[in-house]
Amino acid sequence: MNNQKLTKFPVWKKLTHHADMMHQPEMHLKNLLKDNKRLNNFSNKGSNIFFDYSRHRVNKMTMDLLFELAENRKAIELFNAMTKGEKVNNTENRAALHTATRSFSSDSIIVDDINIMLETREVRNKIKTFATKVHSGEITGSTGKRFKHIVVIGIGGSYLGSEFVAHSLKANADRNIKIHFLANVDIHNFGAIITEIEPETTLWVVISKTYTTAETMANVKQATVFMEGKGLDPSKHFVTVTSKNSPGDDPASPVLETFHMFDYIGGRYSVTSAVGGVPLSLYIGYENFEEFLKGAEEMDLHANNSPPEQNLPLIAALISIWNNNFLGYQAQGIIPYATPLSKLAPHVQQLYMESNGKSVTKTGEELDVSSGLIIFGEPGTNAQHSFFQLAHQGRSFPIDFIGVVNPQYKEYKSKSKGVTNHQELWANLISQPSALAIGKDDPKKAKYFSGNRPSSTILIEDLSPANIGRLLSFYEARTVFEAFIWGINPFDQFGVELGKVLATDIRNEISEKNNKNNHNFDKNDPITKFYLDTLFSGKL
Ligand code: F6P
Numbered sequence: 012m013n014n015q016k017l018t019k020f021p022v023w024k025k026l027t028h029h030a031d032m033m034h035q036p037e038m039h040l041k042n043l044l045k046d047n048k049r050l051n052n053f054s055n056k057g058s059n060i061f062f063d064y065s066r067h068r069v070n071k072m073t074m075d076l077l078f079e080l081a082e083n084r085k086a087i088e089l090f091n092a093m094t095k096g097e098k099v100n101n102t103e104n105r106a107a108l109h110t111a112t113r114s115f116s117s118d119s120i121i122v123d124d125i126n127i128m129l130e131t132r133e134v135r136n137k138i139k140t141f142a143t144k145v146h147s148g149e150i151t152g153s154t155g156k157r158f159k160h161i162v163v164i165g166i167g168g169s170y171l172g173s174e175f176v177a178h179s180l181k182a183n184a185d186r187n188i189k190i191h192f193l194a195n196v197d198i199h200n201f202g203a204i205i206t207e208i209e210p211e212t213t214l215w216v217v218i219s220k221t222y223t224t225a226e227t228m229a230n231v232k233q234a235t236v237f238m239e240g241k242g243l244d245p246s247k248h249f250v251t252v253t254s255k256n257s258p259g260d261d262p263a264s265p266v267l268e269t270f271h272m273f274d275y276i277g278g279r280y281s282v283t284s285a286v287g288g289v290p291l292s293l294y295i296g297y298e299n300f301e302e303f304l305k306g307a308e309e310m311d312l313h314a315n316n317s318p319p320e321q322n323l324p325l326i327a328a329l330i331s332i333w334n335n336n337f338l339g340y341q342a343q344g345i346i347p348y349a350t351p352l353s354k355l356a357p358h359v360q361q362l363y364m365e366s367n368g369k370s371v372t373k374t375g376e377e378l379d380v381s382s383g384l385i386i387f388g389e390p391g392t393n394a395q396h397s398f399f400q401l402a403h404q405g406r407s408f409p410i411d412f413i414g415v416v417n418p419q420y421k422e423y424k425s426k427s428k429g430v431t432n433h434q435e436l437w438a439n440l441i442s443q444p445s446a447l448a449i450g451k452d453d454p455k456k457a458k459y460f461s462g463n464r465p466s467s468t469i470l471i472e473d474l475s476p477a478n479i480g481r482l483l484s485f486y487e488a489r490t491v492f493e494a495f496i497w498g499i500n501p502f503d504q505f506g507v508e509l510g511k512v513l514a515t516d517i518r519n520e521i522s523e524k525n526n527k528n529n530h531n532f533d534k535n536d537p538i539t540k541f542y543l544d545t546l547f548s549g550k551l
Contacts, residue, residue, distance in 0.1 A: 016379045017497065022079045029076055030337035033068055039463045040066060040448040057323045058306075058313040058481050061470040066448045067330050067409070068338060068465050077329035078319045080496060086325060087315075089495040090488070094315055096120045096127065100277070100502035101373055107502045108273075109280035109487065110311045112288075113304035113480070122275060134270055134285050138300075141250075141268055142292035145214070146186055150267065152211055153247035160208040162191045163290045164230045165218030167361060168278020169252075170194045172483070173218075173287045175358035176303065179351045179479045182419050183295040190294045193234070196226035201233050210241040210248075216290050218252040220272055220281075222259035225514070252285045277502050279362045280487060283307055283480075299476045306480025314488035324488035327411075327467065331493055334409045334465060336380050344402065345388035347413035348440040351474055352482075355413070356388030359486050366490050366501035373500045382497045392439045403447060403460055410447070410466040413482075414440045417473040444468055517543070 017023050032038065043049065044066070053065040053074075069077075081087070093099045094110045106122045111131050119126040144150040148157045163173060174192050177184075184190070191204045215234050219227045238245045246265040252272060253259035260269050270285035281287065283304055292300045314324045334340040345356040368383040389397060391412070402408065418433045425431070430438065443466075450462020469485075471478040494501035520543060524530045532543040545551065 016376075018379045020080075020083060022076060022083050026073075026076050026080065026333070026337050029072060030333075033070070033073065033338070038068065038070070040068060040465070041450065041462055043068075043070065044448060055321055055323055055326065057317060057321060058310040058485075059472060059478065060310070060323060060481055060485060061468075062323045062326065063468040063470075064326060064330055066444050066466050066468070067334070068463065069330065069333065073333065074320075074326075074329075077333055080332075081319050081325060081329060081492075084496045084498070086328070086492050086495045087319065087322070090492065091315055093491065094311065096122045096275075098122075100275075100500060102500050102503045102505075103274075105502070106275040107277060107280065107491075108275040109277070109283060110308075110315075110484075112276065112281075112283040113308040113311065113484075115305065115308060127273065127275065130271070130273065131284075134272075135288065137268070137270060138285060138288040138292050139297045141270075141289070142297045142300075145293055146296070152214070153244040154211050156211050157187075158214040158293075159187060159212040160189050160191065161214050161216055161290055161293050162193050162204055162208065162234070163216045163218060164193045164227055164234065165216075165252075165286075166194045166224060166226045168281055168365075169218040169220065169224075169227070169286055171354070171358045171361050172279070172282030173290050175352075175354040176282060176287055176291055176479055176483070177294055178354040179474060180291075180295050180299060180303070180476055181351060182474065183299045183476060186294070186296060188294055190290060193230050194226070196229045198233075201230060205237060210238060210243055213238075213248060214267075214293070215245075215249045216252065216293070217249060217259060217266075218286050218290070219259060220254050220257070220276075220278055222251070222253045222257035225511070225518070250289065252289050279365055280502075282483060295476070303476035303480040303483075306475075306477030307484040308480070309477070310481040310484035310488065314484070314492075324485050325492050327485070327489040328492035328496065330467070331384065331409075331489070332496055335384055338465075340384070340407065340409050340465075341381075342385040342387065342408040344394070344408055344410040345386060345413070346391045346394050346410055347388070347415075348391040348436050349413065349415040349418070349474065350390050351419075352413060352415075353390045355482070355486075356386065358483075359388075359490075360386040362486060363490050365504050365507070367494055367497070367499065368506060369494075369497075369499040369501075372498045374498075378497060378499060380497065382493070382499055391443070392436065395439065395443065399443070402464065407464045409464075410444075412440055412444055412466055412468045414468065414470045415472075415474055416470060419474060440468070521546070 049065045054063040093107050096106045096108060098104055098106050100107050111120050120128050145158055151157055170192055177190050193200055193204055217231055235245045238248055249266040250268045251259040251266050252270045255271050270289050272284050272286055276284045288300060319325055345359055347355050363386050364383060370378055372378055447464035447466055448462055450460035453459045491501050532540040
């Protein structure tokens, strides 16, 4: 990796200069969009995803310079190296092989002299066998009843991806099994779930790479005590997904089954490993899970093998960098016009912000440009009735609009104002990017729309498992491409540690008070003492 500051790269300087030009009034999107070939020139299809970037503030020169940047920064080469098992996570001396978890190729991937594809396939087969036995009733709870509830205990990367996919593929969940997510240590999360489950038919799937995460451990304890209180044997109602030899992989604490995840799979990239594999195979069936993996694999191959000008996630990454570093946008909205995709934004929020919220390069120098963006989102059209006032007339932020061509529930065809619900949804999906881009003149200031607000439109054909896999891989690849261009490591997350350390000190204080009633909080700073006193007094 070249240690030269990014801003010193000739192509970076050229882009900075070019951005001045793109800020000129004649480069307003309403003018750029007058070109009838605009969509043709600024859109691509790959791996069954259509990506339209015609409503970004770019022209041919912008794209040429961005492709030059990608070339300079060896973005695709680094992606290739990542998928081959090179230790791209240099700060932790690890490979980043989430792509291997959905590879159906017979090729080996060697890491530290081991072909990791063997253990990867072994885990996949184990998931298939387990899910099949649960569905057939061969594996049941301790009283012999079939499992009807899966409660996933896990947080962050051990939760958000599975939740996104489970929501997206709810229509495929036809096995009389419900899924619940117990992520938060907040007792309201646990309390609400136990009102929805039947203990005898509940399988708790504990997902934690480290098996030390405080929230997850607290919830495991809560669930274990709850099951014991119901006279049920926890070892017949729990499975774990964790690293080899972690405390969750200890024969002294038996469970129905343990599935391994490996150090080359980062939490936020782990949906296609056992982390997603176990809960999703139980919920939607192994066959659907495999179809999902194959969609993700197809997009991985697209990202690995397509030239820059046709490489969807690379183009998305370059445009994101353009918007962030050259046009000055600080946030990005992800607005799927499909309610089943409602958990995409929270997933990408962690994926992208935990990966790219960094201030130093891979080699430890201060990064001279800002990396990362604030990612947020809600499904459309709900988002339009929530924060789109700001999107149209307030602070501007680029948006990914996501459309699904063919909806589920096609049998409901009644029309309002001459159109079906799905057509109404699309009328909005089509109009919003235009309204943002073109704007509207009005002599009354309050009714004036400045326009020139950028967005992408991403289309998938339907909500099939394969398309959800493609979408997942698209956002993963886009995330790491951006990191490779900035020269940062998207696979570590030291930024989450400080808060955890401080929480440990405060937890110790609370525990001390639980053990000794006369313990006081005087040695803490006044603000901490106030909150601790308030917690124990139960009064405001
Ligand atoms: O706090 C962030 C984090 O470390 C994530 O990166 C990770 O996915 C999550 O916590 C959960 O960690 P674990 O799987 O070890 O419980």
